[in-house]
Amino acid sequence: MKIVLLGYGTVGAGVDELIGSDPRLNSSLEVSGIFSRTYKNEMRDRFLTSFDDVTGSDCDTVVELIGGLHPAYEYVKAALLSGKNAVTANKAVIAAYYPELSAIAREQGVSLLFSAAAGGGIPWLKNLSRAAETGKVLSLKGVMNGTTNYILDEMTERGGEYASALKEAQKLGYAEADPTSDVKGFDTRRKLAVSLFVGLGTFVDETSIPAFGIEGITPEDISYAGKEGAVIKLLGTASANEDGSVSAFVLPAFVSRSGIFASLHGSENAFSYTADALGTQCFTGAGAGRYPTAMNVVRDLYDLASSGTPFPPVVFREGLVKNYGRMRFYVREANEIRIETASIDEMRDAYEGKQGVFIALMP
Numbered sequence: 001m002k003i004v005l006l007g008y009g010t011v012g013a014g015v016d017e018l019i020g021s022d023p024r025l026n027s028s029l030e031v032s033g034i035f036s037r038t039y040k041n042e043m044r045d046r047f048l049t050s051f052d053d054v055t056g057s058d059c060d061t062v063v064e065l066i067g068g069l070h071p072a073y074e075y076v077k078a079a080l081l082s083g084k085n086a087v088t089a090n091k092a093v094i095a096a097y098y099p100e101l102s103a104i105a106r107e108q109g110v111s112l113l114f115s116a117a118a119g120g121g122i123p124w125l126k127n128l129s130r131a132a133e134t135g136k137v138l139s140l141k142g143v144m145n146g147t148t149n150y151i152l153d154e155m156t157e158r159g160g161e162y163a164s165a166l167k168e169a170q171k172l173g174y175a176e177a178d179p180t181s182d183v184k185g186f187d188t189r190r191k192l193a194v195s196l197f198v199g200l201g202t203f204v205d206e207t208s209i210p211a212f213g214i215e216g217i218t219p220e221d222i223s224y225a226g227k228e229g230a231v232i233k234l235l236g237t238a239s240a241n242e243d244g245s246v247s248a249f250v251l252p253a254f255v256s257r258s259g260i261f262a263s264l265h266g267s268e269n270a271f272s273y274t275a276d277a278l279g280t281q282c283f284t285g286a287g288a289g290r291y292p293t294a295m296n297v298v299r300d301l302y303d304l305a306s307s308g309t310p311f312p313p314v315v316f317r318e319g320l321v322k323n324y325g326r327m328r329f330y331v332r333e334a335n336e337i338r339i340e341t342a343s344i345d346e347m348r349d350a351y352e353g354k355q356g357v358f359i360a361l362m363p
């Protein structure tokens with residue numbers, strides 16, 4: 001199968017390297033072209049200078065690894081419209097445009113695969129879609145962002161303030177210079193939105209999922225959690241409501257020290273679903289990084305080349321987020337700590353813009 005890569009950065013170059021170095025892969029996969037902003041020596045005569053050369057080429061599959069919404073969305077759409085399969089690791093494009101892009105893929109009789117769009121190298125979305133295809137997925141829960149896990153783990157294991165843990169994460173390359181999307185929970189929210197339609201069959205506007213980040217968390221909160229036999233993690237959770245809507249939110253939570261989420265160190269991630277016949281299954285590992293992420297992309301390509309119908313069709317309808325449930329929260333306002341029972345919306349209305357923090361006490 002002939003492949004054109006769009007983008008040759010962390011993941012794009014990783015995909016090229018993995019395919020080029022393994023005869024089991026390069027006997028069926030060939031990177032015949034590379035379209036990227038900057039020429040690099042590794043591209044040699046495969047470098048394409050215009051996007052028209054991509055859609056006009058004889059490749060079977062276009063792999064979008066540019067990132068961001070634009071022009072990545074336009075490129076994926078044009079690739080599908082020109083009758084080529086598309087593989088992407090781009091959660092922004094999938095969370096915003098999946099209904100439109102999947103309809104085009106169906107009409108064109110090609111595939112749109114995105115295993116690396118949530119979970120990096122963890123085999124999450126594919127297993128989730130298989131669970132949904134033959135059973136009923138009831139809920140999702142996960143530590144879906146490596147940057148925030150690193151920061152909270154550092155504060156838990158070594159002590160210290162949020163600001164110094166963030167600085168350390170930036171120094172080691174676990175956090176970007178602008179960490180907003182990670183620490184405010186937006187990255188987790190996007191991965192949750194993608195997981196939501198794959199697992200629960202409901203496509204929602206990602207911005208309708210309430211998201212609270214970790215910036216307000218202090219050593220005092222970490223130490224309170226420790227005394228309760230818990231650690232603090234940033235969790236994304238979702239479940240189906242009886243009226244067809246979904247409950248979904250991202251917020252810091254106390255999780256039991258003896259549970260699987262507490263065992264995640266550094267930038268590790270965990271994604272879990274609970275399904276009717278299967279019970280709860282959890283997938284942990286590297287949620288980002290060149291080779292883990294490239295491997296999930298390569299697996300999509302390998303599946304495409306070997307079977308033609310790799311990722312089971314994702315059946316979804318568009319729906320709304322409604323958080324009916326009330327939960328117990330740890331609340332710290334100024335120097336006062338108390339436990340409150342409320343809904344997410346009530347907590348947001350009561351504490352938005354105020355100093356302090358609220359953290360869910362997960363059952």
Ligand SMILES: NC(=O)c1ccc[n+]([C@@H]2O[C@H](COP(=O)([O-])OP(=O)(O)OC[C@H]3O[C@@H](n4cnc5c(N)ncnc54)[C@H](OP(=O)(O)O)[C@@H]3O)[C@@H](O)[C@H]2O)c1
Binds near residue numbers: 064066117120289293
């Ligand atoms: N990195 C990870 O660990 C990870 C994990 C999970 C998912 N992903 C997803 O994978 C995708 C790629 O991420 P990455 O980390 O590989 O990004 P990256 O290192 O920034 O690479 C992006 C590549 O795209 C090129 N590019 C940027 N704008 C372009 C344009 N307008 N036209 C053509 N080429 C353009 C860049 O060129 P220059 O060389 O000129 O910059 C670079 O080669 C993203 O959607 C990301 O969310 C990444």
